[in-house]
Amino acid sequence: MSSTLARPIDPMMPRKLFNSDHEAFRATARRFFEQEVIPNTERYEQQQHVDRDLWNKAGELGLLCATMPEEFGGSGVDRLYSMILIEEQGYAMDSSSGMSLHSDIVANYINNFGNQEQKMAWLPKMATGEVVAAIAMTEPGTGSDLQGVRTTAVLDGDDYIVNGSKIFITNGYLCDMAVVVVKTGNTEKGSNNLSLLIIDAKSAGFTKGKPLNKVGMKGQDTCELFFDNVRVPKSNLLGMEGMGFFMLMKELAWERLIVAIICQAGAEAAFAQTVKYVKERKAFGKTVSSFQNTRFKLAEMRSEIDMGRVYVDRCMELQLTESLPIEAAAAAKYKLSDMFSKVVDECVQLHGGYGYMLEYPIARAYIDNRANRIYAGTNEIMKELISRTL
Numbered sequence: 266m267s268s269t270l271a272r273p274i275d276p277m278m279p280r281k282l283f284n285s286d287h288e289a290f291r292a293t294a295r296r297f298f299e300q301e302v303i304p305n306t307e308r309y310e311q312q313q314h315v316d317r318d319l320w321n322k323a324g325e326l327g328l329l330c331a332t333m334p335e336e337f338g339g340s341g342v343d344r345l346y347s348m349i350l351i352e353e354q355g356y357a358m359d360s361s362s363g364m365s366l367h368s369d370i371v372a373n374y375i376n377n378f379g380n381q382e383q384k385m386a387w388l389p390k391m392a393t394g395e396v397v398a399a400i401a402m403t404e405p406g407t408g409s410d411l412q413g414v415r416t417t418a419v420l421d422g423d424d425y426i427v428n429g430s431k432i433f434i435t436n437g438y439l440c441d442m443a444v445v446v447v448k449t450g451n452t453e454k455g456s457n458n459l460s461l462l463i464i465d466a467k468s469a470g471f472t473k474g475k476p477l478n479k480v481g482m483k484g485q486d487t488c489e490l491f492f493d494n495v496r497v498p499k500s501n502l503l504g505m506e507g508m509g510f511f512m513l514m515k516e517l518a519w520e521r522l523i524v525a526i527i528c529q530a531g532a533e534a535a536f537a538q539t540v541k542y543v544k545e546r547k548a549f550g551k552t553v554s555s556f557q558n559t560r561f562k563l564a565e566m567r568s569e570i571d572m573g574r575v576y577v578d579r580c581m582e583l584q585l586t587e588s589l590p591i592e593a594a595a596a597a598k599y600k601l602s603d604m605f606s607k608v609v610d611e612c613v614q615l616h617g618g619y620g621y622m623l624e625y626p627i628a629r630a631y632i633d634n635r636a637n638r639i640y641a642g643t644n645e646i647m648k649e650l651i652s653r654t655l
C-alpha cells in the first residue's frame with residue numbers, strides 16, 4: 266500500500282483567483298516542498314526543527330517575503346503568492362516550516378510600522394533567509410488575554426532593559442530575531458501599555474529553551490524565549506510606544522485567514538490522500554471505495570470541503586482589496602479549523618489501522634491539525650468576536 270502523496274482533487278466549484286504568473290510560482294513552491302522538504306520530514310521531526318539552510322534555499326527561490334516591496338528584498342507581489350505557498354505546504358502535508366509566520370506576519374509588522382532603517386536592516390535579510398524571524402506574544406501566564414503580558418521593557422538612557430519570558434514561539438529555536446510584545450506602561454487601560462520591540466537573538470541575556478515536545482507539528486521548532494536584562498536599543502522600537510496592541514490588530518483578519526487557508530489546504534490534501542487509499546485498499550474482495558458507506562462519507566467530505574473553498578477564496582478576494590471584515594476572517598478560522606479536524610478524523614477511519622501509523626501522512630495530519638483550533642486566537646475567542654456582530 267503506497268503512502269506517497271496525492272495531489273488535491275479539483276473542487277466542484279472552479280477557482281477563479283489565479284493567473285499564469287501565480288501558477289508559475291505555484292510550480293516553484295511545489296517543487297521546493299517535493300524536493301527539499303518531504304524527503305527530510307522524518308529527520309526534521311526527530312531533531313524538532315528544519316535544517317537551518319532550508320530557509321536560505323527558500324530565499325534563493327524567492328519564496329520568502331515575496332509580498333514585501335522590491336526595495337526591501339521582496340518581489341512586491343500580491344498576497345495570492347502567500348496563499349499559494351501556504352497551500353503548497355498543505356498539499357505537501359508539511360507542518361515543519363514556519364515560513365508563512367516569518368513572511369506573512371512578522372515581515373508585515375516591520376513593513377507596516379517600521380521606519381526606513383528598520384526595514385532596510387531586517388527585511389532584505391528575511392527575504393534571503395539570512396534572518397529567521399519569530400513573533401513572541403504568548404507568555405506562560407497569558408495567551409488569549411494579551412493585555413496580561415508581563416515581560417517588561419524599561420527605558421535606561423537610549424536602551425530598553427527587557428525582562429520576562431515567552432512560550433510556544435514558532436521559529437523560536439532557529440530565530441535570529443523576534444518581534445516581542447513587551448509592557449512599557451502601567452496605565453489603567455491595559456491596551457495602552459504594550460509595545461513591540463525588535464530583539465536580535467544575539468543580544469546578551471536573550472536565551473532560547475529546547476524545542477517543546479508537542480503532540481504534533483513535531484518538525485516545527487516551537488520553544489520558550491527568555492529575557493534576562495536584555496539591552497535593546499530604543500531605535501528597535503516598532504512604531505510608537507504604547508501602540509503595540511493596536512499594531513497587532515491591524516493584520517488580524519489576514520492572520521486568521523492564513524490559518525483558514527492552511528486548514529482548507531490541509532483538508533483537501535487529507536481528502537485526496539484518502540480517495541487514493543480507498544481505491545487501492547481491498548476488503549471482502551472489493552475495494553474499500555466501493556462500499557456505500559465509503560462513498561457517502563467521501564461525498565459528505567467533498568461537499569464540506571467545497572463549501573470551505575468558496576468561503577476562503579471569497580475572503581481572499583476581499584483581503585486583496587483590504588476589505589475583509591475581521592469577523593468574517595474569524596468565522597473562516599473557526600469553521601475551517603473545525604472542518605479540517607472532522608475531515609481528517611473521517612479520513613483516518615477510512616484508512617483503518619494504517620491511519621493510526623505515523624508513517625502514513627494521514628496519521629501525521631491527524632495530530633498536526635489539532636493546533637489550528639488553538640493558535641492565532643483560540644476558536645472560543647473567534648466565537649466571541651463573531652457573536653459581537655449580532
Ligand SMILES: Cc1cc2nc3c(=O)[nH]c(=O)nc-3n(C[C@H](O)[C@H](O)[C@H](O)COP(=O)(O)OP(=O)(O)OC[C@H]3O[C@@H](n4cnc5c(N)ncnc54)[C@H](O)[C@@H]3O)c2cc1C
Nearest residue numbers: 400401402403407408409433434435636640641642643645
Ligand atoms: C503549535 C503552537 C504554535 C504557537 N505559536 C505561537 C507564536 O509563534 N507566537 C505566540 O506568541 N504564540 C504562539 N502560540 C500560542 C497560542 O497563540 C496560544 O496558545 C493561544 O493564544 C491560547 O493561549 P493560552 O495557551 O494561554 O490559552 P488560554 O488563553 O489560557 O486559554 C485556555 C482556554 O480558555 C479559553 N478562553 C480563554 N479566554 C476565553 C474567553 N474570553 N472566552 C471563552 N473562552 C476563553 C480558551 O479558548 C482555551 O480553551 C502557539 C501555540 C501553539 C500550540
